[in-house]
Amino acid sequence: MTETASWWSLPAAPALLLTGAVLAVAGDALLAARDAGRPRTVAAAVRPLLEVVRLLAAQPRRMPAPDRLLWRSGVVTVPVAAVLSVLVVPFGHRAVADLSVGVVWFNAMEVLTWAGLWLAGWGPNAAFSLIGGYRFVAQGLAYELPLMFALISAATGAQSLRVGEIAEAQQGLWFAVWMPVAFVVYLAGVLAFSFLGPFGYPVGRDIASGVLGETSGVDRLLLQAGRWLWLTSGAAMAVPLFLGGGAGPGLPAWAWSALKTLLVLALLVWVLRRLPVLRADRYVELAWVVLVPLSILQALVPALVVLNR
Amino acid sequence: MTGTTAALALLGVALLGVGTVYGAARALRSTSEPLPAGPFESGVEPSEHAVSRFHVRWYTITMLFLAFDMEMVFMYPWTRVISAMGPGAVTEMFVFLAVLVAGVLYAWREGALRWT
Amino acid sequence: MDLTAGALRAVAARPHVLLVATPGGTAARLAAERRLRLDDLPLARTPAEADILLVAGPDRPGLRPAVDRLWQHLPAPRARAHAATPDAIGPALERCRTDLTRPSRVDAGHSSDGDGNGNGNHEGHKGHGDHHDHGGMEMPAGLPMAGTGPDRDGLELDQLHIALGPFLIDWPTGPTVRLTLQGDVIQRAELEEPGEQLGDGGDVPFWAEPWARAAEGERIGIGQAARRRAAAQLDSLGRLLAVAGWAGEATTARRLRDDLLDGAPGAALRPGVRRFARRVGRSRTLYWLTRGLGPLAGSRARAAGVGGPAARADGDVPARYRTWLADVVRDVDRLAETAPLPADEEGPRGRPAGGEWPSAALARLLPDLLEGAELAAARLIVASLDPDPDELAAAARGVTARD
Numbered sequence: 162m163t164e165t166a167s168w169w170s171l172p173a174a175p176a177l178l179l180t181g182a183v184l185a186v187a188g189d190a191l192l193a194a195r196d197a198g199r200p201r202t203v204a205a206a207v208r209p210l211l212e213v214v215r216l217l218a219a220q221p222r223r224m225p226a227p228d229r230l231l232w233r234s235g236v237v238t239v240p241v242a243a244v245l246s247v248l249v250v251p252f253g254h255r256a257v258a259d260l261s262v263g264v265v266w267f268n269a270m271e272v273l274t275w276a277g278l279w280l281a282g283w284g285p286n287a288a289f290s291l292i293g294g295y296r297f298v299a300q301g302l303a304y305e306l307p308l309m310f311a312l313i314s315a316a317t318g319a320q321s322l323r324v325g326e327i328a329e330a331q332q333g334l335w336f337a338v339w340m341p342v343a344f345v346v347y348l349a350g351v352l353a354f355s356f357l358g359p360f361g362y363p364v365g366r367d368i369a370s371g372v373l374g375e376t377s378g379v380d381r382l383l384l385q386a387g388r389w390l391w392l393t394s395g396a397a398m399a400v401p402l403f404l405g406g407g408a409g410p411g412l413p414a415w416a417w418s419a420l421k422t423l424l425v426l427a428l429l430v431w432v433l434r435r436l437p438v439l440r441a442d443r444y445v446e447l448a449w450v451v452l453v454p455l456s457i458l459q460a461l462v463p464a465l466v467v468l469n470r
Numbered sequence: 471m472t473g474t475t476a477a478l479a480l481l482g483v484a485l486l487g488v489g490t491v492y493g494a495a496r497a498l499r500s501t502s503e504p505l506p507a508g509p510f511e512s513g514v515e516p517s518e519h520a521v522s523r524f525h526v527r528w529y530t531i532t533m534l535f536l537a538f539d540m541e542m543v544f545m546y547p548w549t550r551v552i553s554a555m556g557p558g559a560v561t562e563m564f565v566f567l568a569v570l571v572a573g574v575l576y577a578w579r580e581g582a583l584r585w586t
Numbered sequence: 587m588d589l590t591a592g593a594l595r596a597v598a599a600r601p602h603v604l605l606v607a608t609p610g611g612t613a614a615r616l617a618a619e620r621r622l623r624l625d626d627l628p629l630a631r632t633p634a635e636a637d638i639l640l641v642a643g644p645d646r647p648g649l650r651p652a653v654d655r656l657w658q659h660l661p662a663p664r665a666r667a668h669a670a671t672p673d674a675i676g677p678a679l680e681r682c683r684t685d686l687t688r689p690s691r692v693d694a695g696h697s698s699d700g701d702g703n704g705n706g707n708h709e710g711h712k713g714h715g716d717h718h719d720h721g722g723m724e725m726p727a728g729l730p731m732a733g734t735g736p737d738r739d740g741l742e743l744d745q746l747h748i749a750l751g752p753f754l755i756d757w758p759t760g761p762t763v764r765l766t767l768q769g770d771v772i773q774r775a776e777l778e779e780p781g782e783q784l785g786d787g788g789d790v791p792f793w794a795e796p797w798a799r800a801a802e803g804e805r806i807g808i809g810q811a812a813r814r815r816a817a818a819q820l821d822s823l824g825r826l827l828a829v830a831g832w833a834g835e836a837t838t839a840r841r842l843r844d845d846l847l848d849g850a851p852g853a854a855l856r857p858g859v860r861r862f863a864r865r866v867g868r869s870r871t872l873y874w875l876t877r878g879l880g881p882l883a884g885s886r887a888r889a890a891g892v893g894g895p896a897a898r899a900d901g902d903v904p905a906r907y908r909t910w911l912a913d914v915v916r917d918v919d920r921l922a923e924t925a926p927l928p929a930d931e932e933g934p935r936g937r938p939a940g941g942e943w944p945s946a947a948l949a950r951l952l953p954d955l956l957e958g959a960e961l962a963a964a965r966l967i968v969a970s971l972d973p974d975p976d977e978l979a980a981a982a983r984g985v986t987a988r989d
Contacts, residue, residue, distance in 0.1 A: 225727035287509030439833025
């Protein structure tokens with residue numbers, strides 16, 4: 162019974178999202194500290210947050226003949242779309258708005274990053290940046306369809322596009338248990354639309370940060386924040402889609418939501434440093450020849466189960 | 471709140487946040503005079519503008535993608551009516567998908583999924 | 587408290603450092619990389635991201651204009667320093683961080699090698715073409731639009747010209763490969779030799795030092811040379827893994843490299859090195875992502891004058907990184923051997939031949955291997971051969987005796 166929360170959820174949802182993103186950044190900093198042989202302390206975990214002040218204090222840069230309007234709109238789109246995506250993500254039994262087309266809304270917001278990132282790559286009129294922008298489109302062609310089939314698998318299992326109803330439909334058994342392929346493909350999709358870790362292809366080190374290469378100051382801050390907000394939003398959405406939402410013994414529903422979200426987030430952050438970047442020229446083939454057919458078969462499973470119910 | 475009101479309000483909150491960040495930068499930064507900079511090209515002067523008609527060699531994949539994307543438009547509403555429509559709905563949908571996958575396999579065999 | 591002053595202190599607490607290692611500056615680069623790793627100061631990849639420009643290694647007059655151009659593109663607050671030797675890295679970074687907190691003089695420059703080249707000539711942002719803003723429709727900002735050229739399929743399509751090098755993260759500083767791209771596929775690659783623009787030939791390359799000294803008659807133990815070779819190959823592996831985007835293992839490779847150069851005993855290093863070699867060597871993901879890239883038959887390599895691991899690997903990128911891994915594991919087992927270095931032991935990149943260091947032949951192979959490759963693949967191919975900028979800049983003296 163997910164209900165629409167009152168007006169106070171409007172600031173609360175983005176605040177929770179931001180908290181999750183800060184925790185993810187801190188977790189990533191601790192893993193980086195372990196790899197680099199630095200002490201793992203609270204100070205090490207919060208050091209990356211100095212980045213916020215550093216970027217706010219930076220002098221603006223003016224590129225020769227940039228496309229300022231498109232650049233700026235691309236940069237702003239990424240974090241704003243991430244915030245908009247949590248409109249339909251329930252926290253416990255409350256969502257800002259449990260839309261009847263919640264899954265489609267989430268999908269639509271995620272696809273906005275295609276436009277955002279491509280524009281951010283086009284805007285500065287720099288070669289590496291441009292290549293990065295196109296890289297994200299190529300990556301999108303690979304990750305998007307398996308991700309959509311994963312979303313549809315969950316929606317089919319519940320015969321609803323309302324996120325609250327999908328969470329309720331898992332009272333007996335989590336979708337993650339009997340739709341493991343959809344779950345894994347969904348998590349890979351989350352990494353891909355956050356363009357982090359193995360899916361950091363558009364901002365690759367080999368092309369000097371690609372889309373991020375010419376951004377400085379607030380623009381860079383917003384794009385970076387957008388990545389971690391998307392990672393958090395994707396982790397939060399995994400809970401109602403595949404992990405039974407706020408259901409669980411003992412604790413209140415909101416606590417279960419928070420706990421499950423943080424566990425998914427921890428898993429995603431751990432993966433970031435453990436894999437090389439999946440270049441689109443290789444990943445596209447894998448995605449179309451293996452992941453698309455697999456995720457279609459996965460979508461067939463809940464369809465047959467629903468028929469026999 | 472209706473869905474539309476909530477969505478617009480959340481958009482407002484997000485844009486307000488973005489505006490606040492830009493405002494904070496205005497207050498904090500050491501100088502507002504923009505630095506005349508150039509694109510980073512490994513320390514070499516650029517010889518031309520980067521914005522150009524970028525030759526995407528994966529354009530055939532975009533065609534495949536569009537075919538599937540249109541199919542998704544049907545599949546989202548389809549999820550809601552499986553029980554109501556019965557086995558026919560499932561058969562039709564997955565036969566349609568099988569046809570599309572056959573197209574993918576053909577494209578794969580023709581080498582459309584590789585571009586280097 | 588002044589808001590701006592507080593912000594500047596935050597910048598100085600964790601500045602991003604654009605590290606430029608000049609050819610011949612490997613020792614200084616290693617000191618800088620270790621320092622940045624332990625102090626958690628991120629490496630910047632572009633001037634836009636950086637707060638500090640740190641030049642490590644001997645001053646190269648030929649590279650000065652390019653370094654100054656990088657500096658002009660760093661947004662304030664910013665600081666720059668030049669550290670010629672490993673010992674100068676720490677003080678140079680400290681001074682830069684102090685400079686960052688000073689609001690009045692954000693354009694601070696330093697030169698710790700005393701010749702004063704760090705200061706001065708970077709005043710006045712005379713950018714490229716920024717003054718030609720009114721140049722008309724055809725040449726906005728004084729630059730032409732991209733031209734077209736025939737594609738491999740016979741189509742007339744836009745071409746972009748970009749350069750890899752001289753300065754690019756995880757790129758051997760110095761050599762520049764000029765690329766003609768259509769989309770992200772390389773149509774043509776031309777190598778620009780750094781040549782005489784670098785100034786003098788310089789010292790013996792850091793990585794090949796034990797072999798050069800042995801050639802001059804000094805007694806060098808096998809263990810000592812093996813330690814240097816293993817560190818050199820871990821340095822190359824770290825670069826390859828960083829270009830491949832594998833953050834965790836790239837850091838591991840660099841930590842092991844630093845431990846080796848610190849003189850850690852073999853027994854302490856062995857488990858870590860073996861675990862690293864197992865993880866990377868057996869990674870199916872890395873193999874799948876790199877197989878088939880930059881195939882180089884052993885015979886073709888030797889015909890081009892390349893010896894060492896690149897020729898022994900006799901294959902593609904995975905063959906080369908697996909050869910490095912096997913070499914590192916073997917060398918770490920030999921750290922305690924004190925017998926004198928036999929004459930047939932090769933250096934990290936092979937033996938000098940024809941009066942030049944082995945990296946010169948490696949660099950000459952690049953254009954052929956890069957044409958037709960995707961841009962990311964090209965970076966991986968270069969990293970898997972990893973020509974040493976020190977060797978490219980140094981005169982091949984003292985080593986020809988061992989041919």
